[in-house]
Structures are given as structure tokens and as C-alpha cells.
Amino acid sequence: MSEPTPSGPGPDETLDSIGTAGVRVLQRRSGYRFTLDAVLLAHFASTEGTGAPGPMLELGAGSGVVSFLLVKQFGLGPVDALELQPAVYARLERAVALNGCEGRVTPLLGDLRRIREHVSGGRYSHVVSNPPFRVAHAGVRSPDDERAVSKSEVACVAGDVVAAARYALVPGGLVSLVYPAARVAEVLGLLTQAKLYPSVLRFVHSRVEDAATRFLVQAVRDRDRGLAVRPPLIVHGEGPGGYSAEVAALMDAPLAERVPSGEE
Template identity: 90%
Template sequence: TLPEPGPDETLDSIGTAGVRVLQRRTGYRFTLDAVLLAHFAATERVDESGRMLELGAGSGVVSFLLVNQFGLGPVDALELQPAVHARLMRAVVLNGCEARVTPLLGDLRRIREHVSGGQYAHVVSNPPFRLADAGVRSPDDERAVSKSEVACDAPSVVAAARYALMPGGGVSLVYPAARVAEVLGLLTQAKLHPTVLRFVHARVGAPATRFLVHALRDRDRGLAVRPPLIVHGEGPGGYSAEVAALMDPPLAESR
């Protein structure tokens, strides 16, 4: 029998392949960033077919999208928080991913304790965005760890990716637009050379809110800046046509 959501959980569906995840009602909940990151990672990888690693997997939505919607993987999904990891393990069964998504419980700051170095073709992460000392910390620990850099910061994410990647392997990240100079600098210092950059805007004419970056270990191919990704528009659900195509199966398929 498939796992059922507990009394404090919701069962949510996302994407065109019917990916399902278990989330705490009052805890951190995934956002559109997860879908945009999975699509970006699948689109921008060049020759990085092979095993993937998700750092800070949370509910597993990025890992499940990578394997079920985009046909990539297998993926090792590293998550720090035991309760979140337990939900991730149940969601592996829900999505029929037992052979393709492997949940790992552990701290990416101690990456060497959990995985062997240099074995991954591609690393992805939708990491905590907010600097640890910026704003009011959430009183909910799960939400605080997922949103603020209390348990991992950008240098830790970059260092873990560098360790895990094979030479020529790629890393795909999503961060707030205001942190673009910092993150590109950290990647370059680690000899993870940025090759693709794409800014995310809520609407045409609005300032960027996020950026997606793809970088290669020890391989500098120059940086391509893609056209802006616009989230909202005249497409289904109020999304732009590009985002709407990632969110729901075509009506003909769902009948």
C-alpha cells in the first residue's frame, strides 16, 4: 500500500508527470523555484549524463521531477533534517522511484561522510536563500533551516558540489537575484566555471527575483546569458507559456 499523509501533512502534486510529495502543513513548503531548477538542470546539461546528487533535498520535489518528468538520474538526495528525510523516504515509494532516487540523511557541510568524491555527473541544489542574520528567523525550526542559512550557507553548498562532482561535471543552482555577484564569485573561486546564467522575473518589465546558474568543474567554456524567464503571463493558470508547460499535463492527457 502507498504511504498516506499524516494528520499534519498534505499530499501535493506538481509538474506534468504527476510527481507527488508529502509536506508538513505548517513547515517549509516547496515553491516554483524547485520546478524551474529541475527544468534548468535538465535543459542546460551538456554531456553530464550519469548519477546526480541533490544537496538539501527537502521533500524531494527536484529529485522526483528530474527522474519522472525529465528522464534523468539516478539521483542521490541528501537531506539534513530527520523528519523531512523520513517524509522523503515515503515519497520515494509514492512516486515509484525506489530504483532511481536514493534518500541520504546527512549534513552537506560534512559531505565526505556521506558520499565519495568525484563520482557525480551533475549536482543540483535549491538551497536556503536567506542570510542567517537577515530578517526575523522563523520560530519553526524546519522552516528556518529550509529558508535561512542557519545550517548551510552558499560557500558550503559550493564546496560540497565541488567535492562531489567528477571533472567536467556540472552544478545547477537557484538563488535570489541580489546574490548573483556573491554566488558567481564563490563558484569561480572553486573552479566551478559558470557557463549559463538565466534571470527569473515575475512579469515582463519587473526586476529579476531569482537567477539560475549552471557551472562546470574545471572547464571554462565562457558564460552564456539566456533570455529572461518570465513566470506570469497569459498562459494557463496565469503563468507564462514556458512555465505553464512545466506545471500541468496537457488536458488531452488528463482525461
Template identity: 85%
Template sequence: MQACRTRPVTPSHLQPGPDETLDSIGTAGVRVFQRRNGYRFTLDAVLLAHFAATESTPSPASPVLELGAGSGVVSLLLVKQFGLGPVDALELQPAVFARLTRAVALNACEARVRPVLGDLCRIREFVTGGAYGHVVSNPPFRVADAGVRSPDDERAISKSEVACDAQAVITAARYALAPGGLVSLVYPAARAAEVLGFLAQAKLHPRVLRFVHSRVDAPATRFLVQAVRDRDRGLTVRPPLVVHGEGPGGYAPEVAALMDPPLAEQAPPPNESD
């Protein structure tokens, strides 16, 4: 579902710089800028956008907040491919925020996606409490002391919980959501008990849970969860989402349907892990 207009001419400032790539994702022509040798989006962003959109039935005008928007993949997919929004895209790092802002302009989504430079740990300074019907986040996955920290600050902040942790993400989501609003998250499967516990503490009641498997006979690597503020209506566990199979580009049919056929056929799939 194409929710943004088409920009016929690309100005020079919307061309990739010497240390950047311009990458396409999804079926609606979303394009984003990424550092050539920096942190790059993964398939998790596509799966999260699809999960958030298909597991909810918001009003078309229901405002959405993305916490830790990065290059803008999730926000842009939500408005261009799935018709949600408007979206406020909150990002901490100035250099990443600059690429996000350029991507919004490149995709001609200025009326649908609003980049916001700010720290989710200080969310009260940047957004109005209770203003959003849906909050989404593909947050840093690794706990701060797990493994060796990347010497590249941008990569470290994007991958590891050095600037925020899961509890901070969930606390920010709780503040931003209207009563009955939804939060959709993606995390490593090994952190399911921890994240579900934080959601319960915040009175964000899990309503849909789905585990992601690389292949049908492989253990889960990720989980997608959607929770509702203040209203416990029970939990539905969806069938497993299997990434790889016999579909275009080596994807399983459900995942292949989320990707542009040229991308699935000609380019390697996005990374599945950090």
C-alpha cells in the first residue's frame, strides 16, 4: 500500500555519500541510506513492520511512534507498504538521524513520517504522553556486557544496550501509549522470559506472540510480541514464522511475499542476526 507520493527528481543531497549505500527493501520501493561499513538493517525490521501492521486494526490515522528508528526502515515500511501512520520516528544518534531525515525526503514521506532527534530514556522531553495508538521498536538486542563491544560507537549503540536497555524501551512505550494502545517488539528468542516480564511489570499485557525460526527444523532465533496497555485479554501464540524455504530468493513463501521480487531474486537476503 503506497501511502506517500513519488518524487520524480532526486536532488544531489539525496544521493548516497562516498561511505554510504542506498538500499531498497520491501514491496513498496522503500529506500534507505546506510553506512557502507557500519551497522545495517536486518530482516527483523521487515518482520516487525509486517507483524505490527497485520496484528492490529488501528484507525488509518492512528499515530505511531517508533523508538530507535535508525535508518528509517520500519517507519517507512509502515507507511508505504502497510498504510499505517502518521509515524514519529525517534532516533538518538545525530549521524543516523541525518540519514533517517534524508530517507524520509527521498521516499517523499515528509507528510507521513516525522523524524525526531532524541533519547528514549528522556522521552518526556520529546513526545506527549498517551498520544500514540501504537509504539514499535526493533531495539538493541545485546545486553551491555555480552561479548566484546564494537569500537565503532554507532554500531555499538545500535546493537548493544549501551544507551538503553529493554526495560527502558518498555517504560518509554508505556509512557507514549494511549490506554488500550499497542506496542510491538522484536527480540532474540533467548530473552523472551525477560522481556515478557518487563512488559507485565509495566502493565503492558502480551496479546500476540510469534517465534521466528531460520528453518523449519531449527530452534527459534527471534520472537515478535505485541502487548496492549492496561487491558489483559489473553495471549495468542501464532504458528512459527519460518524464514528460509523454497520461495523466491530462498525465503519461505510468507517472507518472500514481503520482499520485492528483484531483491529476493538478485540480492542476498538481509542479515538475520546482529
């Protein structure tokens, strides 16, 4: 089996584009692949987090799509991108050069449950995460380990993500997360217990008439500013690719036809 070249995909990889700034990511053809959740999270973090300039940390970076979007499309960063799985991390490392993000996106290999071994506490102004969203024993676990670790809480749970964010943030720093709508009470409770006070909440709906499938939340370390609930974010509509105008504006029109919405 031939080794993948630093500049292109290997035999079981694809090189995919995302967003309006030429972001490219390497993904395993038969493994876990990014969804629209990553795009929505990067946009949410950039638009709601304008008061927190400085270094950022992505927990569970995967292919790096959130980190690359934050840097290239939204002009934020630098971003340290922490990823647990060595094979996924290797693709993330190669994608840094593909995106010309040397010095702006720094891959870190490690377990967020052992965050103290990888980063200094109180260093980051903003932490973002699109974490595994499915409870470990809910439904059928994927036989593919990469998919299982990326989608199900087999390597970390929501409380681990919150604790890692708390440790990494400066006082007054922000954390932005995306989770299934059904877990909103649980996640908001975990954040509040950690003194990461929810400040912005936005529900994501597939269509105007549908129930929420996801929520985006931003919280502030040690400062309770009250909670602002934003208008619903509607994914599908009359925009390019059958998306709403808001979502279609985040990515090139041909891509809007290909990116899955991440709905369960």
C-alpha cells in the first residue's frame, strides 16, 4: 500500500473543500466525515465571540475543518487543534500545509481528558468543540473505531469537554459548543456547574416547521451575563443547494449540495 503524499490524499482518503475561503481537509473515505455542524459552529464562534481576541483551542479537532474555517474564513486565531486519534491527527497535520496555515493552526496529539499534559491552564481566550454527541450506550456502536470515537462518547463525555474548556480558558474567556437539541438541559447544567455561564443559545432546525435538531451555545468563564436566546437557525430553504440564505452564504453553492446536515 503506497504512502500518502504530504500534498494530496492517500488511497483511502479524499481531499474536500469547505467554505468560501478555500479551506481543504483530508478525510478517510470510509471513516468519519465532517458535517454541517462544523461549519455552523465556526460561524457561531466567530460572530458571537467578537469580544474575545487571542489564542483559541479546538477540542477534538478531527480533520481540522473548524480550526481552518476560524482562521481562513473568519480571520480568528491562532488555533491549537487537539485531536486524540493518531491517524486523524496525521491527516490534520498534513492539512495545515495544504491550507497555508503554518503558525496559525497548530495540531496537538492528545486526550482532552488529560488536558493538563497538553496545554497550559488559563491560556486561551476561546475554546470551541464539536464533540462526540451520542451517549456511549445509545443505539448501535459503529464497528469502525474512528467513526465510533468521533460520534459516540466512548473516549470522552460532555462533562470531560466542559472540564477541559474550563481549565484552558482565561477568566472571562468563551467556550462555544454544538450538541443535539435533546441534550440542551444536560449541557447547560454542566456548563453552569463548572462556572461557565451560558450567555448565547441558538437552536438549529432543518426546516422552519421542524423541531430543533441541534443547539449552539456559548458560555463565559466565571462571569454570568445572563442568557440571550437568538432566533432559530434554519438549515434548508430557498438558497443555493436547497439551503437557507444564511447557511448557503457560509459555503460555495456547489458544496451546499454535498455537505450532510449532521442530523440524526
